[in-house]
Amino acid sequence: METIIFRPQLVKPAFEYLWHKMKKIMTETAQHICAMSKGPYRHKDIWWWNEEVAEAVREKKIKYRKWKTENSKDAWMEYKKCRQSAKRVISSAKEKKQKECTSHLNDPEHQNEIF
Numbered sequence: 001m002e003t004i005i006f007r008p009q010l011v012k013p014a015f016e017y018l019w020h021k022m023k024k025i026m027t028e029t030a031q032h033i034c035a036m037s038k039g040p041y042r043h044k045d046i047w048w049w050n051e052e053v054a055e056a057v058r059e060k061k062i063k064y065r066k067w068k069t070e071n072s073k074d075a076w077m078e079y080k081k082c083r084q085s086a087k088r089v090i091s092s093a094k095e096k097k098q099k100e101c102t103s104h105l106n107d108p109e110h111q112n113e114i115f
Helices: 008-034 051-070 073-106 108-113
Strands: none
Touching: 051 073
16 A cells, blocks of 8 residues: 655645646636626716816926926925916915806706705
């Protein structure tokens, strides 16, 4: 009769291989049947966004990249000023749009637009 020697170091790689193979089959099947989503679309239409806001944010991103590449105090100060400016532009755009939306509520033809 032949003696069987148990080698735990050989069992673990085989188990991990089988586990990953099973996991791959299950995830592929689930993706095929259920369809996989990466989540909601991040760039939804923002009700207060306009060209002025877009320009301020674009400028802020440019200053941020410049600060990250140069890593200087002057670049940081430029970015900080641009960031504050962008916040003001966004705030004023939101306020302007809110006033525009609420001004219609008193009109009889726009009263049903609340809900």
